[in-house]
Amino acid sequence: MEVEINYLEEPKLNNPIFVEGLPGVGNVGRIAVSYLIDKLKAKKFAEIKSSYFFPLVMVDSKNKISPISIDLYYYKGKKDIIFVVGDSQPVDYKGYYLLCKKLIEIGLAFNIKEVITTGGFGIGTEKQKPNVLSAMTNPKDLAKLKKAGVHFEKENPIGSIFGVSGLLLSFGKEKGIDGYALLGETMGYPIITDPKAAEEVLKILMKLLEVDVDLKDIDKSVKQLEVFMKTIEDKTKQLMQQFQKSGKGYSEYIE
Amino acid sequence: MEVEINYLEEPKLNNPIFVEGLPGVGNVGRIAVSYLIDKLKAKKFAEIKSSYFFPLVMVDSKNKISPISIDLYYYKGKKDIIFVVGDSQPVDYKGYYLLCKKLIEIGLAFNIKEVITTGGFGIGTEKQKPNVLSAMTNPKDLAKLKKAGVHFEKENPIGSIFGVSGLLLSFGKEKGIDGYALLGETMGYPIITDPKAAEEVLKILMKLLEVDVDLKDIDKSVKQLEVFMKTIEDKTKQLMQQFQKSGKGYSEYIE
Amino acid sequence: MEVEINYLEEPKLNNPIFVEGLPGVGNVGRIAVSYLIDKLKAKKFAEIKSSYFFPLVMVDSKNKISPISIDLYYYKGKKDIIFVVGDSQPVDYKGYYLLCKKLIEIGLAFNIKEVITTGGFGIGTEKQKPNVLSAMTNPKDLAKLKKAGVHFEKENPIGSIFGVSGLLLSFGKEKGIDGYALLGETMGYPIITDPKAAEEVLKILMKLLEVDVDLKDIDKSVKQLEVFMKTIEDKTKQLMQQFQKSGKGYSEYIE
């Protein structure tokens, strides 16, 4: 049970675009993609579980338990889309590789024609109107991205892309599927969600995916997320202290 | 030898309830379940060993060595019960998944009809009479739990459940076995055992399991455990310092 | 190449005793067993390598490189003996399990009749004449150990035994081979080698193994080891700092 997928439905899709938005810096990608799923009423069709996720279950306000998962949603429109979202990235290096390999396998089974990953790019300061930067596996996409509003400097300030947003592009490329990352400039703290950066990423996503959603609820959506995140940030600290202790077992020491 | 079970006996049980009480916050679950095993004279029938447990052996006051294990006990009564207790939770993320997978496999082989996990819920303060909270995989159990004395607030304050107490429920659910966690409110420090929280969990467990045990020895039982735990907490700190040093080998550095 | 053994020779041994002395608290076991190997002119017959050892090679004063290994020596005498010594314990939890499993397999192939592990027991203070404590898998050995000079208190102060010295006994027991640990009381710092504790363990080992070696060189032997160890302790600290840095790669951060 390293990485396991469970299909709720097997949709027929026409060369969909694969769009990833997992938690990360400023939660930019997560906010943007979740918002899009919500507004487009995209439909969940598969859940991924893995022993590389954090060993816990979520409890909702109605006392209901559900496992941690990364979920796939589809949307049929002018362009078909598969969205990848979830509560967590893997917990160790190898988990990143296994998850991304699985995700690309899934994408290939649906004949995806492009991979778009989303996230934040930490710049250490706050901007009134953050730029959206990009890096791509194939320079052919440059013109398209510029036209959609992506900001390019003479020298790309992005030195590398960490985690699923990076590996997914590189694994896609290996299988002949090009792609690019859309990264909103943000302060760079993972827990402080950044609605402004997410909004800018959303505007560009809408153009590239040829969808149109109302952006007026994004602040509300982010505010809810912020309260939720503040709580869990506190709890996470506790948790890790506990985990470090409990993981060690209860034992006397001798060689 | 990732996770291995050794049966001492193969009891015939009638759709038993699976009840877990491993170490954790306030050791609430561990105290409650161990106490019940003791008072019900439940019988040990299997031992689980794993390379995901801490690499040490226990030594008793009579100089006898025994390996770390998680043990299964059964009790035949109005309702048959399988208890899961032990000295330690696994030492890493993957170990949690493998252990819980194994436990559910074992449970299925005995046709368990329900999973109950127990533990503490850290609230940061001490209460004269701690509540027992719950989260469940199936809302159908709400009425039964309320009747047994579980406290439900309008909005469940539990955001997630970490470790075996969480995963076991979710893994059971996947196989069609519903379940719930019973979590006693406690200060939230894993080493300070909390007899009051354990007692409250015990009272509810007794109703749900339809057993009746005398609670008068719980303080005594906890006092013994507390002395034991205080010692090993000190030793654990030493141990980890040692481990961090010794694990690094003895070596000069060059690249 | 998880754990691999390379035989230099396959000695014919008559139900040998398996004696382990790897690095640990006060390096008590390592000093005692190395000294015995040296004085008995025991012969190396096998080397164990593992990807669970620290990723480095040793360089001697003559510029020669050799891999880290755990080595097996044999001695034929009144009682045949297999000694297990080396520069390092494994680097993670699972490595301990795999190494000990392998060691017991090797022992069984030579029909070992007993397992003796050696080490230090940290007591936090210095004693003029440290006691040697013990824990065993079978109470039948109590009288023999008492006669050899092992110190037993009313209540065994040893709560658990960490690492190879513990697991080896428990793994042997599982295969029907009884054994015990000999633990010299020592301050409890892993890097400060403790010749006095090692000497006390040696005296008891000599009785149990029915061998007789001159103890006059132990201080000299330890002094050399101490210089060596002080150097590598310093270097180890550097190393770990380096490792933590270099292990992280060189990379810019984004999502």
Added chain:
Amino acid sequence: MEVEINYLEEPKLNNPIFVEGLPGVGNVGRIAVSYLIDKLKAKKFAEIKSSYFFPLVMVDSKNKISPISIDLYYYKGKKDIIFVVGDSQPVDYKGYYLLCKKLIEIGLAFNIKEVITTGGFGIGTEKQKPNVLSAMTNPKDLAKLKKAGVHFEKENPIGSIFGVSGLLLSFGKEKGIDGYALLGETMGYPIITDPKAAEEVLKILMKLLEVDVDLKDIDKSVKQLEVFMKTIEDKTKQLMQQFQKSGKGYSEYIE
């Protein structure tokens, strides 16, 4: 996909020498070998990828994404050479073993006759003219190394060699291929690149490999690297803080 090689070309080589220069202390080996590759116009013929590398992709100044890899270059000359370079060493202990095993397999397939690894040896101070030290798997190479200018003291100050530069030699030796490390004395901080130490290693490499390159650009080359490295050092710190946080998931704590 533990460790995977992709050949761009399969060169015919005549008993090549295997020369490794991965990142490490002072980046001595990396600078020296990269410089040699550049000046000799050695040709890339294979890329190694691994799930034991850091989970990220590199982005160049032209916005192009490429995966982290360790690359093999060949050079045909008086002596044929295979160079091993890359952006990163593996991220954990086991990764070192697997990578080095794979590298030696590749070397054997090309009938390599010798392994040379390069790196820095931290001495804690700065020297006007750093020595190049060595350790070897076979004493027969001593005279050759002395003649090439390697510095030998009465007692080798190198106690051990960490990482690929050490294991590669020991793995080669196991397969009958001798080799040695060339280690330039350097301050000992991994991030501060040391052009002087690299230059001294280069001078000796040139003699041993019988190649001749102009050393005048090494300072320029290092200066570029230093700017690059300073940036990524800053980013790495951020990254690790992020990783530690994000890896923990977002969760409330309960047992």
